[in-house]
Amino acid sequence: MRNKFAEVIYRESTKNSKICVVVADISPAGSMNLFRSKYPKRFINTGVAEQSMIGIAAGMALRGLKPFCYTIATFSLYRPFEMIRVDLCYQNLPVTVVGMGTGTVYSTLGGTHLTQEDISIARSVPNMNIIAPCDPVELEDALKYCCRQSKGPIYLRIGKAGEPTFVNKRSEKWKFGKIRKIVSGKDICILTFGPIMEKAFKLREKLKKDGNSVEINSCHTLKPFDYVTLKKKFNKYKKIITIEDHSEIGGLASIVKEAAYNNTYKGKIFSFSLKDKFIHCYGDQNDLLNKHGVNVNKFYRKVL
Amino acid sequence: MQNKFLLSKDRCKLSRKRILDISQQVKAIHAAGAFSSIEIVDAIYYFLMKKKKNKFFDTFLMSKGHGCMAQYVALEKLKILKKKDLDQYCTKNGILGCHPDYGNPGIEASTGSLGHGMGLAVGISHSDVILNNKKKLFVLLSDGEFQEGSTWENMMMAANLNLKNLTCFIDHNGSQSFGITKYTHPNFYPLVEKIKSFGWECKSVNGHNVSSIINAYKTKKTNKPLMIVCNTIKGKGVSFMENKPIWHYRSPNKEEYKIAIKEILKK
Structure with a gap:
């Protein structure tokens, strides 16, 4: 899913100059490198500073840009939680916080890297929206929505790599807010x-x-x-x-x-x-x- | 120019009076913290921020949310907030609370939780670079916010991103809820050196002297982000409030109010 994320963000950003990516010291894989070299000002790496990642993204959204924050889910949601609550949700800013490697994906890394309660936490904050795609195809639809919406903050819960595809020809169309x-x-x-x-x-x-x-x-x-x-x-x-x-x-x-x-x-x-x-x-x-x-x-x- | 500073002095006097007046209608108010910021806010709105077509072109963020009374009274004078808005401060039908809310006239971000303003300021300033709109950003932080790790994270980023359009003011009154900072947290100091080591240009001035504040801004030497440490007195202008932690969040009673008004108008 992370490769798909990078690929779609890059493609969308060529059409939409407002898209920015703010990461917290996560190695930019695949197309993310392309985004970084093509739009150096629109790519920020805050280093191991997740509160900064969210705060900066909020500031960018206040100026009308469309930032995506991206790192491993525990660090994108839990570590800077109060910044998410106040800067993003209280001000209702259209920032997408991407949590990568969610749930039990990082089993070998242990409890510090697991997100088993992220939805519960994110759900309880007013104005927060939550999307958790099942496969890379669904992620693409979800990401396109995130790039175009300007209603409010989104927590985008994704896997890591190598997920199979479940969506098929007979599946219903993806629509935000619809089962x-x-x-x-x-x-x-x-x-x-x-x-x-x-x-x-x-x-x-x-x-x-x-x-x-x-x-x-x-x-x-x-x-x-x-x-x-x-x-x-x-x-x-x-x-x-x-x-x-x-x-x-x-x-x-x-x-x-x-x-x-x-x-x-x-x-x-x-x-x-x-x-x-x-x-x-x-x-x-x-x-x-x-x-x-x-x-x-x-x-x-x-x-x- | 001299005349401008006399006008500024008058405005600051009246700002303090207005805050004291409002303090008589609500139970509690962060008056002392607002009093230490009055001259800084006046300098920003009346001397530093550029206007275009009668509207502010540059941006001011009040990161020190609990000092918002200083901003509210300035916005009232600038006719951005209405008299009614301030009269209804902290009442059920009013729009203004003890901390600024994004969406209210003249309020660029919701603050009140300390350590958020620097991140927002870096995000806005960098966006202004991306958008190439030539806007400048002024942000006012309390010294207490420099005890938050998030402030330093973002200061590091401001310098990494070469944000020369960003100017930060510290309301350095050296006083916080639990006491006087130099005693409660001696290693908070030295402050100026710490800031410089994070890649900023940094100057220290008398924060109750508007012309010194402006001079510090105008004599910037580098292309780095600029931090102006404004040395202030919490509760400035009212003798019994000055540097007394108990006045962090308290309204004067009727007797105290009378004395306070007398002292302020005399100065």
Whole structure:
């Protein structure tokens, strides 16, 4: 996803001279180098100074520019959080804060580099919007939106590298603020976001063998959330599954369960999220996810 | 020119009086912190900021949000804020609170949380370089903001980005909520040397002398960003408020108000 980010930003910036990139000491991969050499004034590296990254971007937005802040998610959201709250959200400035390598992606780097509660935190701040694309194709649509919008701040939650593509010809079109159907199915509805959609597809295959037809949706816009479409899912399905690479507190599971109560949903909701725990596991991402109980076989046994 | 400074002196006197008047209508107000900034704000608005077609062309950021009364009364005089706006300060129907809010007339950014102004100032100044619009930016920080790491992060960036269009004023009153800085945080000093070592041109002046402030600005020697350390007195103008931490956030009672007004108008 990070290569796609650099590629799209570069392409968009050739058409829009307001786009600027502010990074905090992250090695600019691929096309980012191109952006940097072609627009040296529009590229700022603040060094290991994330508060500065956000403050400067806010100042640029006050002058009508369109800045993108970019670094590893823990450092783009948590470290300069008060700058995000006051400079960006309180003043409602159109700055996109890109959190790269979110959720459990950086398993081997340990807890200092994990973002398991970012959506929960970002959601609670007024004016903040949150987009979490499931694959590089969805990221491209989301980024184009970020480049063109001027409503307010966006937290763009992305993966790292090598994500498969889930979006296909039959998927619905991407639209900000809308739940997007990726594949259809009539018995069970899966709601998910981000690259962990991979687990949804594996679960779908397993359930398919038992004769279940499973729909998968990308809830790419976590805020504002598409409660209208969610209500339709409540009306249509008796079983809803949420899968997320995020804490059980304040993420997709919380959103769906709150809405279920408000809509007096009578069906069953199975939610698979990260535990509210710092787990010391330095294996690969799947090893850490397994420790959190995010495991397709486990999902399958529970849903059946 | 002499006449201009006499006018400035009068304005500053009336600004302090206006703040004291408002302090009688609300329970609490950051009067002392505003009093230390009065001359700096006057210098910026009346002597340094360029105007085009009767509107300010340059930008002023009040990073020291709790000193906003000094800015509000100046904006009232400049007819950017209305008398009604100040009369309704900190009331339910008013638009002005204890800290400046972005979107209000003359207010370029929301401040109040310390250590935010320098980042915004660097972002705006660099944008002005990108946009090549020849605007200048003036930002006023409290000395307390130089205890925030974010201020130094951004000072480093201002110098890295060669922002010669950026001028920062420190309201160095040396007094904060918990006491006098030189006693509570002795290693806060030396200040001027620290600032210079971060790539800025830096001068130290009497912050209650408008002509010294302007002179410091006009005699800038380098292409670096400029920091003017304005040595001030918290509560300046009212003897019992001067350098007394208790007056950081407090309104004088009726008796105190009468004495304060007398002292201010006499000076």
